[in-house]
Amino acid sequence: MTAASAERLSRLLAMVPWLLTRQGVGLREAARHFGISETQLVKDLELLFVCGTPGHLPDDLIEADWESGQVYLGNADAIARPLRLSVDEAVALLAGLRTLAQVPGLHERSALDSALSKLSAAAGDAATAASALSATLGRGAQEHVVASAREAIRRRRRLHVRYLVPSRDEATERDVDPMRVLNTGDRWYLEGWCHRAEAVRLFRLDRIVRIEVLDVDGTPPPDAVRRDADERLFTPSPEDVVVTVDLEPAAGWVATYYPVEHVTELGDGRLRVTLRAASADWVPRLALRMGGDLRVVTPSALADQVRARAEAALAAYAEASPNG
Numbered sequence: 001m002t003a004a005s006a007e008r009l010s011r012l013l014a015m016v017p018w019l020l021t022r023q024g025v026g027l028r029e030a031a032r033h034f035g036i037s038e039t040q041l042v043k044d045l046e047l048l049f050v051c052g053t054p055g056h057l058p059d060d061l062i063e064a065d066w067e068s069g070q071v072y073l074g075n076a077d078a079i080a081r082p083l084r085l086s087v088d089e090a091v092a093l094l095a096g097l098r099t100l101a102q103v104p105g106l107h108e109r110s111a112l113d114s115a116l117s118k119l120s121a122a123a124g125d126a127a128t129a130a131s132a133l134s135a136t137l138g139r140g141a142q143e144h145v146v147a148s149a150r151e152a153i154r155r156r157r158r159l160h161v162r163y164l165v166p167s168r169d170e171a172t173e174r175d176v177d178p179m180r181v182l183n184t185g186d187r188w189y190l191e192g193w194c195h196r197a198e199a200v201r202l203f204r205l206d207r208i209v210r211i212e213v214l215d216v217d218g219t220p221p222p223d224a225v226r227r228d229a230d231e232r233l234f235t236p237s238p239e240d241v242v243v244t245v246d247l248e249p250a251a252g253w254v255a256t257y258y259p260v261e262h263v264t265e266l267g268d269g270r271l272r273v274t275l276r277a278a279s280a281d282w283v284p285r286l287a288l289r290m291g292g293d294l295r296v297v298t299p300s301a302l303a304d305q306v307r308a309r310a311e312a313a314l315a316a317y318a319e320a321s322p323n324g
Contacts, residue, residue, distance in 0.1 A: 008044070011034055011036070011044065012048065014034075015044060015048075016073065016076050018030075018033070019071055019073040022071075024070045025070065026070055026071075027041060027042070027069055027070070027071060045064045045066055045071065046064075048076075062076045063075045144211075145188075145205050145208050146188055146205060148211045148213055149178055149205065152213045152218055153178045153179070153180065155213070155218075156217060156218050157217070157218045158213075158214045158216040158218035159176045159211060160175050160176075160211070161173075161176060161211050161212075162174075162209045162210040163203055163208055163209070164207040164208075173196075174195070174196045175194075175196070176192040176195070177192050177193040177219060177221075177224070178191075178192040178218060178220075179192045179200070179220055179226060181205075188204070188205040188206070189202050189203065190202070190205055191226060192220065192224075193220040193221060193224040197253055200220075200225060201253060241299070242274065242275075242276055242298075243274070243283055243296065243299070243302065244272065244273070244274045244296075245272070245273055245283075245295060245296050245297060246271070246297055247271040247293065248270055249268070252269065252271055254290075255271055255273050260274065260275040262274040284296075284302070288306070288309060
């Protein structure tokens with residue numbers, strides 16, 4: 001949904017109860033109240049005219065009449081009634097809000113506290129039931145690390161971090177222009193432009209042993225692109241695909257960019273990495289982008305798929321080449 005569509009939907013939801021309690025209000029007055037033109041108001045009324053409850057029969061649709069220059073609305077009581085949450089819905093919403101309140105560095109804390117207070121007061125017995133539930137977020141990263149990362153993003157400041165690289169059993173100093181903080185399962189990650197690698201990298205926040213917000217502009221360069229959503233790894237589950245890849249030194253960043261289960265040094269800077277993915281569809285694309293710097297070891301079917309795609313790409317290139 002676009003921002004314009006969301007704004008219109010919000011206006012329509014507010015418009016129905018307002019018009020129902022002001023039958024015969026003039027088009028001009030109604031338009032002025034909602035801060036829109038009379039032309040836009042008529043368009044909104046035309047949309048309401050084809051909205052209603054499921055069934056889409058004439059008796060299910062909202063009735064709207066404005067031909068006389070005055071607005072009359074009917075058959076819209078269902079949408080105008082205040083929202084009533086069931087006990088289960090109220091409990092789930094309260095539990096979710098209380099869990100959200102645990103997120104460190106949350107910007108809209110006051111709004112969240114206000115919503116919790118109002119909902120708890122209105123929920124009655126559901127609030128008591130929700131208070132018996134307990135949900136916690138993973139705290140693999142210290143709260144001040146998450147808070148510092150969020151502060152740097154908000155202020156567009158660069159971060160200086162000391163980052164532990166388990167595969168090499170060393171800590172490295174890095175300057176990072178932060179792009180976002182995300183949570184996957186019980187782990188927190190910082191994605192940003194790493195000046196040491198001169199590329200976008202993903203850092204596990206529980207491996208950051210020191211973090212400092214610098215008084216330096218931290219706007220990532222134009223070519224800093226977030227990782228694709230379909231390349232995101234999820235919390236391990238029995239249905240995950242276990243993938244083992246060999247990495248040349250130039251591809252060593254994969255071991256720190258993606259959550260991995262096991263890393264083995266092969267010598268000369270080469271690594272063998274085992275990771276889990278909810279879907280292995282992204283692996284062939286990654287392997288092709290890396291050229292010969294990433295080779296799929298297992299599963300064999302996936303390795304064969306990468307090989308087939310590479311051969312097909314070479315064949316297509318040969319056909320397109322003027323000297324092919």
